[in-house]
Amino acid sequence: MLRSLAAIVAAALWTSGCAYVGSPLPPLANVPSNVTGLAAVQRASNIIVHFTVPTLTTEGFPVRPGLKLDLRIGPVGISRDHLQPVSEGSIDEGLATYIIPSAEWTGKAVTIAVRALAPNGKPSAWEELTLPVVAAPATPAGLKADSAPEGVRLTWNGPAGDFRVFRRAGDDQSFAPVAGAQQPDWTDRNTELGKRYTYLVQRIVKLADNREAESEPSTTVEVTAADSFPPAAPVGLRANAAPASVELSWDRNTETDLAGYRVYRALAGGDFEKLADVSQIPSYSDQRVEHGKTYRYAVSAVDQAGNESTRSAVAEVPVP
Numbered sequence: 023m024l025r026s027l028a029a030i031v032a033a034a035l036w037t038s039g040c041a042y043v044g045s046p047l048p049p050l051a052n053v054p055s056n057v058t059g060l061a062a063v064q065r066a067s068n069i070i071v072h073f074t075v076p077t078l079t080t081e082g083f084p085v086r087p088g089l090k091l092d093l094r095i096g097p098v099g100i101s102r103d104h105l106q107p108v109s110e111g112s113i114d115e116g117l118a119t120y121i122i123p124s125a126e127w128t129g130k131a132v133t134i135a136v137r138a139l140a141p142n143g144k145p146s147a148w149e150e151l152t153l154p155v156v157a158a159p160a161t162p163a164g165l166k167a168d169s170a171p172e173g174v175r176l177t178w179n180g181p182a183g184d185f186r187v188f189r190r191a192g193d194d195q196s197f198a199p200v201a202g203a204q205q206p207d208w209t210d211r212n213t214e215l216g217k218r219y220t221y222l223v224q225r226i227v228k229l230a231d232n233r234e235a236e237s238e239p240s241t242t243v244e245v246t247a248a249d250s251f252p253p254a255a256p257v258g259l260r261a262n263a264a265p266a267s268v269e270l271s272w273d274r275n276t277e278t279d280l281a282g283y284r285v286y287r288a289l290a291g292g293d294f295e296k297l298a299d300v301s302q303i304p305s306y307s308d309q310r311v312e313h314g315k316t317y318r319y320a321v322s323a324v325d326q327a328g329n330e331s332t333r334s335a336v337a338e339v340p341v342p
Contacts, residue, residue, distance in 0.1 A: 053080045054089060054138040054146045057118075062134050062151060064124055064235040067158040069095075069134075071120040075113055076138050076146065088141035093120055098131045098152055105135060127155040159225040159237035162206070167221055167245040173211040174247055176221055178240065180206050184226040188239070191219055202226075213247040215327070220244045249327035253277045256304070256321045261337035267309040268339055272321055274304045279326045286333060290316040294333075299324070316340040 055076040062071045071093065077085055094105035111120040135150035164179040176187065182205050188197040189210065197220075201208055213219060221244075225237035258273035270285065282301050286294040287308065297319075300306050311317060317340075320333040 051079070051081060051144065052083075052086065052140050052142055053144045054078075054085050054140050055080055056146045057091075057136050057138055057149050060134075060136060060149045060151055062153050063233075064153065064155055064158075066161065066236075066238045067124050069122040069124045069127075069132075069153065069155065071108075071111075071118075071122065071134060071136075073118050073136060073149070075116050075118050077116065079140075080146075085138075086141050090139040090141075091118060091136065092139055092145070093134070093136045095122060095127075095132055095134050097127075098133050100133075102135050102148060102150075105133065124155050124158070128157055130155055154229045154233065154235075156227055156229070156235050159227050159235055161237045162223040162225055162240040165221065165223055165240045165243045167219070167243045169245065169248045169250060170209060171251040172209050173213045174219060174221075174245055175207065175209045176223070176243075177207045178223055180225070182206065184228060186224045186226050186236070188222050188224070189219055190221075192217055197222060215247050215249050218244060218246045249279065249325065250329065251325075252329040252331045253280055253323035253325050255332045256283065256323050256334040259319065259321055259334045259337045261317075261319050261339040263311075263339050263341050266311070267307050268311050268317060268319070268341065270306045270308065270319055270321070270337070272304045272334060274302075275323045277323070277325060281324050281326045281328075284322045284324055284330065286320045286322070288318045290318065290338070294318070294320060311341045313341055 055078050057073045057076060060073040062069055079085055093108045094102060095108060096105035108120055108122055111118055131152055131154045133150055133152055135148050137148045138146040160180065162178045162180055162185065166177050168175050185203045186199055187201040187203060187208055189200045190197045220242050222242045223240045227235040229235060253275050256272045256275060260271050262269045280302055282299060283304065284299050285297045285306050287297040288294040297308065298306060316338060318336050318338045320336050322333045323331040
């Protein structure tokens, strides 16, 4: 009786599927995914290669410890088996970096190919790119930075060409590209007075397919933007005698940082003395005059940093 009951229960479980055991899963292939983000640039006499190391297999499982990288380089057109292996590289947070001397490949286009190899030897597919290699671009030398009326002016030595300018402002930790230049000088017009800036420059060689070769960065130069440049001297000074004053007027200065004007006066044959500081309105009424005397006037412009221009041409007027 007990045996027949057990048989009935077993039959019920089998037919209901509760105890169904399927076919065994096939073994995992454990093939690593392809590397991603393969990029290369020539910097001076080296080729710098970057790519991201795969962390998953083609089946979506984590790559087992012991993954190897197979990076090769050689002239365009030869098989991957004949490309030269590159053994030394580094990996930082999943980003692989290889530095390859470029001298052997100068004047040629090279193929750079890379794949990942699982511990069991199974490889990913190849990823590759083509890179033209040129003679090492010369590093810009003699970089200087000086405050100028328009901002900060950079100059360096060397012939005209393509350059890239990098800047670090204030307490920033990294440099950012701010401009391209075709001559060995450039003016940074986007600066703030009193702020510290650090610059460096690279020479760029334009290549086919929108590629570039670049020099090593120049030495850095630091400058604090400062306004030590006076405005232009006012022009067109006119002096007209009135019944109890001398009325002065002149052409308006165009500097954006103009603060105002300074008026000077002298008796005929005497030395000039400051008479007044006036606003940005280009006029002044001198009401401290005496009849029968001749006065000479000159005007200077003053900017917001306190820089004073040279004086205008002298205007002379007798007071009747």
